[in-house]
Amino acid sequence: MEIPSKYSPNETEDRIYAMWLEKKVFKSTPNDKPAYTIVIPPPNVTGVLHMGHMLNNTIQDLLIRRARMRGFNACWVPGTDHASIATEAKVVQKLRKEGIKKSDLSRDAFMEHAWEWTHKHGGIILDQLKKLGASCDWDRTRFTMDPKYYESVIDCFIDLHKKGKIYRGERMINWDPAALTALSDEEVIHKEIQSKLYFLKYQIEGTSEFLTVATTRPETILGDTAVCVNPRDERYTHLHGKRVIVPLVNRSVPVIADEYVEIEFGTGCLKVTPAHDQNDFMLGEKYQLEVINMMNADGTISEAGGMYVGQERFAVRDQIAKDLDAAGLLAKTEEHLNKVGYSERTDVVIEPRLSLQWFVDMKDLSKPALENVMNDTIRFFPPKFKNSYRNWMENIKDWCISRQLWWGHRIPAFYAPDGSFEVAKNIEDAVAQFQTKGASWSASDLKQDEDVLDTWFSSWLWPIGVFDGFYSKEELDYYYPTADLVTAPEIMFFWVARMIVAGYEYVGNFPFKNVYYTGIVRDKQGRKMSKSLGNSPDPIELMQQFGADGVRVGMLLSSPAGNDLPFDESLCEQGRNFANKIWNAFRLVKSWEEKIDGSLEQPESSAIAVKWMNNRFEQVLVEMEDGYDKFRISEVLMQTYKLIWDDFCAWYLEMAKPSYGKGIDSKTYNDTLDIFQNLLKVLHPFMPFLTEEMWQHMDSWKSESEMICISNWPAAKTFEPNIQKDFEEFEQLVTEVRNVRKKQNLPNKEALVVSFMKTANRNSSFDAAFTHLCNISELNEVSEKMNPSFSFMVNGVEYFIPYTASVDVEAEQAKMKEELAYLEGFLKSVEAKLTNERFVNNAPAAVLDGERKKQSDALSKIAAIKEQLG
């Protein structure tokens, strides 16, 4: 069978993936083997694969495939997140295009549309993951709104409410006036905006004097109920206890004094609008100020504002500035760099707003989660993220979990007409609960809370919920805690921290042992990849172009944990080239199948090559295992890359390759297959398709295991460091000879004679490989230097290759002189150290010996060159 010289992934990948699915190799059920579990960070159900997913899931697949081969019961649980805000926004948008307004629909009708949308687009992303080679147990696919999962979320809410950890309260929250919902702090993005600072004049009551207050939001004067100064600010001590008149509004408000005010900022006077600013709210509570809510939910001015009613907030800002100016109450305006909060979802300016919301009291819940990260029970990779984790957890605030949306888990609170409420699993339970309290409401009297829960309030239960852990311990006991979590640092607080909290609260144990934080995928210019910038390549197209394996390698080549990944297609190209390189090594070895000559003995050159290659494999394997333990994925990949490309292809195969037209002995052939097999195994997690395809082509491999993905990971054995040392010497020697060939333009076909100066301790272990590889006809020992000839030193032994054709003697001598000058300078610096008494007295013996060896090596090299020069 003719194997093409180019590997074509497109033909292969779908076929291989179908085989894996058919043989159910990714399926996991509890058994005697130890479990190794990963739960996927569930992507948005209607999302499409982007480069961040590619990175993330490549790493997860790599870990799970390695674990599977190492004999664990590997279980990777896939699934999707209902993503309430994002999905609802998409459905609203789609309906709008059809001319339907959300407000015209009933809740049930809207939910029908949302489900339809979910069924239509849901799962696309999971199919895309299959293209990448993701070895998930697809039978376990979960969705955060599956009936069972939904129930878990509701039960969790009820439980926390019973424990007194969930409460309803009026708080200053982040309000999104476009989506008409509350947002958690984490959903607000702060941006620096060039804005104006307005200096407003407040008349001091009963005088003709004015007080100037600086503000970035002049429209909020409609809600002013005080002016605040710092008690230490001597400019304003005379105003303590006085009252001032709010400009335009003409309301009299008190002047209060509080340390909170920054003396240096603006004029040192702060207008206090308790309903529209977090800190003002705090001042309002402290000094029992009146609260005037001057804004409607959609960002227009409310009746309570008294002026500009119904007008949009930013229009009013401009208008009020003009009106103030006209009234002579605007002292001046200044340019000002301001940080403004924007909604992550709708990108409109967030309005701090007082409203009645549901909260989780996080203070006590978060304690074990903080402790067990700090003491490394749960390990973070890279550990630097422990710092920000601690910072956040130590200052944790209550979690606002209600959202004014329909798509999601509806809050299980039922309100009676008198405003009292019960938290219950369903309306019947609520009726019963009212009854026990002596309130006899019927089901038709009660109304369920209109709001749904924050999406993260469902995904924080993910590692438990995917195993139905709230209702059955069977799978939970086996799979939980999971092994590793692979995710982006951006959602450390949204998700990772809260899963840890939930894990300790509901299972009494951590949800995962290790957390690997990936970086952010950026484009060449360092910009974050985003849809709006259009700078993100389509992963599916990339995989078509370079193969899934090529893209996987491309993603992992430069992505140490926690570092951003500056993505460049050329990395995928490197991955594709690597695939092709291996493919061709396979073609070579496969071609030997027909050249086996049973009568041949294994030549010495092949014997040493096999011995070295096996030894080298062991050496690198140890380093790789160490790298895996530390999650240094890129490093492990590079080690694998060099092991295969440099050691195996460039050196081993060249040494073992039979001479032109000759057959191959069966021992070398079989040894080569064994080596190749091990290499493919350690490569498999990185390039699953390519390795499986080759495995399927080789009967002797298939006799060990039907598929490489379920074969046994090679066990680390001991390696002999001396063999590698000898090899490196041999490598130098070969390079020197190649250089001589190049200088003289001697093709490899032409045999060479090489001589070396007689020495007691010349190492000859690789001589057979050397003469085979470099086409050396004679390797002679001589007792006198040869002239004229090229000469070079390898590990203290001087080698000679006689000049053949015309050689530029002067150029050679000039080069030698350069070398001589360098060596003499080097020697000088070494000797300076050795004559420094303090160095000799303080440095450890090993370092001293090293310096002495440097000295003697330099001396002998200098002597040799001088002799050559004549």
Next chain:
RNA sequence: GGGAGUUUAGCUCAGCUGGUUCAGAGCAUCUGCCUUACAAGCAGAGGGUCACUGGUUCGAACCCAGUAAUUCCCA
């Protein structure tokens, strides 16, 4: 404003306990090759004031202090 990080070759990054793994890797570049697995390749070569300034030490890319640039998180 508070906190954390980063700065080593053209690019992306290693460099773990201060000293033979000490200035490295991959890619890119340059030179020569269609050598019977592979031009998506082979062979060879060049390339660095380890951000800057000072300190500690026999010895600093590594420890300390300061400066600069830059990234992220929080408010």
